[in-house]
Amino acid sequence: MAAQTSEQGQDLGQVRIQHLEQEREQAHAYAQGQAQLKAEEPKDTSQGFDQTLALLRAKDDTSRFVGLALLKSILDSKVDCLEDSEMIRRCWAAIPAKFLDRLLRAPRNENRSKEESLSMVGLAVAVLHTFIVLFPRDLGDDEKSVGRIERLIDILAWRYPQREKIPSCPADTRTQILQILLMLTIDLAPQTHLALEVIKFAFANTPFQILQKPNVQRIVNETLSSLVSCSRDTSQRPLAFQALHDLFYIIPLNVLPPSPSWLSSIATLIRQNFLSQQGWTSVTDRKPTVLLTGSLLHIFPTEFGNLLFNGSSTSAVSQDPKPVSYLFIKLLLIDLRDDIATLQLGASSDSLPALDRIAASYDIISAFIGFLIHLLDEEDIPPDPDNEINRPSASSFAPSLLLQLHVDISEAMSLTIENLRDRLENPIYDAVNLHLIAPSRSRTTSSAPTPHDTLTISQIRTLALWLREDDNEALRKEAASITNMLLDLYGKESHQMLEFRYPVLTALEGIIKVPEGVEAFLAADGWVVLTGDLRAILTSTPSPECGRGSFARGIEIVRVLLDVVESDFVGPAKEDWMEIVELASTPSSSSPAVDDPLSPHIRRADLLIATAQLAVELLVRAPRNVHVRSMPAAGKVLHMARDVLSQEDENSGADVRVVGTSREARDGAEEVVKALQGLGIKCV
Numbered sequence: 001m002a003a004q005t006s007e008q009g010q011d012l013g014q015v016r017i018q019h020l021e022q023e024r025e026q027a028h029a030y031a032q033g034q035a036q037l038k039a040e041e042p043k044d045t046s047q048g049f050d051q052t053l054a055l056l057r058a059k060d061d062t063s064r065f066v067g068l069a070l071l072k073s074i075l076d077s078k079v080d081c082l083e084d085s086e087m088i089r090r091c092w093a094a095i096p097a098k099f100l101d102r103l104l105r106a107p108r109n110e111n112r113s114k115e116e117s118l119s120m121v122g123l124a125v126a127v128l129h130t131f132i133v134l135f136p137r138d139l140g141d142d143e144k145s146v147g148r149i150e151r152l153i154d155i156l157a158w159r160y161p162q163r164e165k166i167p168s169c170p171a172d173t174r175t176q177i178l179q180i181l182l183m184l185t186i187d188l189a190p191q192t193h194l195a196l197e198v199i200k201f202a203f204a205n206t207p208f209q210i211l212q213k214p215n216v217q218r219i220v221n222e223t224l225s226s227l228v229s230c231s232r233d234t235s236q237r238p239l240a241f242q243a244l245h246d247l248f249y250i251i252p253l254n255v256l257p258p259s260p261s262w263l264s265s266i267a268t269l270i271r272q273n274f275l276s277q278q279g280w281t282s283v284t285d286r287k288p289t290v291l292l293t294g295s296l297l298h299i300f301p302t303e304f305g306n307l308l309f310n311g312s313s314t315s316a317v318s319q320d321p322k323p324v325s326y327l328f329i330k331l332l333l334i335d336l337r338d339d340i341a342t343l344q345l346g347a348s349s350d351s352l353p354a355l356d357r358i359a360a361s362y363d364i365i366s367a368f369i370g371f372l373i374h375l376l377d378e379e380d381i382p383p384d385p386d387n388e389i390n391r392p393s394a395s396s397f398a399p400s401l402l403l404q405l406h407v408d409i410s411e412a413m414s415l416t417i418e419n420l421r422d423r424l425e426n427p428i429y430d431a432v433n434l435h436l437i438a439p440s441r442s443r444t445t446s447s448a449p450t451p452h453d454t455l456t457i458s459q460i461r462t463l464a465l466w467l468r469e470d471d472n473e474a475l476r477k478e479a480a481s482i483t484n485m486l487l488d489l490y491g492k493e494s495h496q497m498l499e500f501r502y503p504v505l506t507a508l509e510g511i512i513k514v515p516e517g518v519e520a521f522l523a524a525d526g527w528v529v530l531t532g533d534l535r536a537i538l539t540s541t542p543s544p545e546c547g548r549g550s551f552a553r554g555i556e557i558v559r560v561l562l563d564v565v566e567s568d569f570v571g572p573a574k575e576d577w578m579e580i581v582e583l584a585s586t587p588s589s590s591s592p593a594v595d596d597p598l599s600p601h602i603r604r605a606d607l608l609i610a611t612a613q614l615a616v617e618l619l620v621r622a623p624r625n626v627h628v629r630s631m632p633a634a635g636k637v638l639h640m641a642r643d644v645l646s647q648e649d650e651n652s653g654a655d656v657r658v659v660g661t662s663r664e665a666r667d668g669a670e671e672v673v674k675a676l677q678g679l680g681i682k683c684v
Contacts (some may be wrong), residue, residue, distance in 0.1 A: 011619035014505045017528045048074050049087060056094040063097050065120075071095075075130050082102075096194065097144045100124050108538050122173050128152075129176040133183050137150040146184060149198060152177050156205045164490070173205065175215055178202050182219065196243045197464070203250045213255060221257045228262040230495060231269050234276070241273075241288035248295040256299065263300060266292075267307035271324045274331060286335070287357045294360030297367040309371045312505055326401050327369050332361045333408045340415045344422060356456045362416075362458035365409065369465050410475055413466050416459050417475075420482050423456075454498065460486070461503040467510030476514045483511060487529050501533070505556040512560065515569040530557045531579060538583050538607065554607040558614050565617050573621040578630045584608065584615040585636030605644060609668040612637050616675045627679075637672065642683065644669040 017428055052074065055067025071091055103124035106117050132145050155169060156177050169177075181202040185195040208216055224244065231240040244266075248256075273289050296304045309325040343575050377398075467479055489500040508526070511517035521527070537554040560579070564570060586608060615637055619627055644666055 014172050049091070052088065056091075056096070061099065061102070064096065065123075067100075068095065068103075069253040070124060072127050072130065074495060084658065088131070094146070094490065095127070095144075097147060100128070100148060101151055104148070118169065118173075121169060125152070125155070125169075125173050125176050125180070129180055132436050133176075133179050139229050140629040141577060147183060151179065152181055153198070153201060153205075156181075156202060156235055156306065174207060175212075175219070178206050179219060182223050186223060190507075193239065196239060196246075199243065200246050200250060203247060207257055208252050216255050217257060219254055220251055224260065225262045231266070234273075237269070237273060237290045238285065241292045245288065245291040245295050247528060248292075248299060253299065259300075259303060263304060264307055266296065267304060271306065271328070274328055275324070287354060288359045290332070290357050290364070294363040297363060298311050301367065301370075305367050305371050309368055312374075321395060322401065325368065326405065327370075328407060329365060330408065332364060333412050336361055336365075336412050340412075340419050343419055353435070359455045359458035362455075362462045365412070366458070366462040366465055369409070369462070370468065374470055406470070409466060410470065410472055413463050414475060414478060415461050415481060417478050420456070420459060420485060441448060456489070457498050457500060460489070460500065460507060464503045464507035464510070467630075468506050469510075471513075473514055476510055477516045479507065479511050480514065480517040480520040483508075483517065483526065484524040487521075487524045487526050490533075491529055501553060502524070502556070505553070505560055506559045509556075510565070512563050512567065515567065518564055518567045518569045520566060522570075527561065527577065530561060531577075531583075533580075533584060534561075534611070538604075538611070551604050551607045554608050558607070558610040562617060563613050565614070565621060572623050573618045573626070575622075575626045575629075577618055578622065578626060578633075580611060580618055581615040581630050581633040581637060583642060585633050606668075607666045608640065609644065609665045609672065612641055612672045613668055616672055616679075619681075620675075631681060633674060634679070635683055638676045638683045641672040641676070645673065 024156070033425065048070065052067050052071045055063045057068065058064060103120045106120040128145070128148060156174060184387055185198045204218075224247065227240050227244050227247075231244075264392055272284070293308065297308075308328075316595070336358070339361075343358075352567045353507055447516055463479070486504045490504045492500060508517075512521055534554055534557045537550045537557075540550070565573060565577075619630060619634055622630065
């Protein structure tokens, strides 16, 4: 046994010695190759190719390295040789695959510097890029090219046993690796799941922030366009749709094309897919279509929404003359009712439907509701002959169809409220993924879904829009039962993709239209929650990062609080509500000229005046003793409103953007001044 162990140790030692000798040979070959490359390059192309082929077929790495470098130089400088396919194939066949692998995995060590290692990797990648991307496509289908995929992925992901010894490649090399991987896998992607994973991995490990944006945009657009073209084959469509959906979540929005030419094609394919029996017969078939549609509506909300929902007839692909969007939404609503019923049962995690598909279904319905709102608003606008082609039209939606959709959406929203309420009250549901947990949690403890639950935010976003836009008193009363959950989510920490505050404010706008909603809002300390956020917004330092979003949210808060104050359920204004008067007395910003009409200073002025209008309403409805105690703060509000108007007087005739306040803010300031003077308030 000891002898065997000794022999194994000797074998390992010999392997290590051989490995070190190979590294020394590579380093020596690199040094000799660099020296030899300084010699004059052959001026005759055929002579240069013959010399290069001889060097590539040599047995030592020094000659091979020189031959590879010469080959790259010739291919880069001799344009006429690009048309000689036979010569290209001979050169490709002469390159040893194992030698390429040694260059691709060349680590930095005591015999090789960082610059030398990067140069070796860069040379191998550049040669592969030249043959696979720039030359005929049939060169990229052989074992030599496909066999390099794993090595290229290792470089892109910086994945080696001795990771700290492998320097990160420059941006140009990483861009070439991305192009090589896409070229080798794009044709196989819709047929092979592994090819799709390679594409997604390549994009996920691409440092978009350091690459040249035009090059990356071109690569991204070509990749997406190729996948869309592959989707025309119905057998390849599910995998292609899934790949497109995944890529939209990986690729940053700023490198996506703004109005891609393939957008209308993918909208047509999506309509064809859900109308065909093959594309909509099972949940597995439907999922890629629903997920992709939801992704596109997030990225291109207006443009793709008009393409998908515009009321074209289905006569070209179906015998049913109803609009495509009508049938699409009907099918989604049917699915949603079944999915919610399954969620309500909560029998086991295995029986639960895919939550990402349900969330995407809600997003599609939300986009359709927004499309209908815009469509009905457009009916009141005179037609524009120059923009009639892409303008949505309600003429294809018969009143009976709109009425049926109204009934179906209201029913789905009612079931959604029930599902959200059960998830709040039932302690057996896990807050994030609805999996069963031990029922030991106290029923008095709120188990509202956390902000990480994408299904919850999709549900609330859709429900909120419908509650605000549809005058359904019964549904608003029903939604009042989840007001405490909405306010709990409002106070949660926001995440990049899960911003609950705006949809919650939209939902509250609808809920407080009924007395039951106002009662639930006050019982859940809604006034305290919203005024706390309003205070934080008004007392923060204006900045471009927080200005537009937070000040716009503040105006939404004021709108909700104003509806509460004006509700018949409330009665006289309460004394603790008069803090709004103090907030409205914050001095207005008198900053220098601003060019951006959405700058934080302008939005802050809008918010201050909106808050002042709420303060006026509170003063009007306050009891006399409360009114008297608030008069000093009200005087400051009057002073602030006059400041806004004085800015306009001093800048009469100037561009409104220079003043620092919007036209709406100055009009509101006039109303505030008149109202406060009518109440006998004097400027402090």
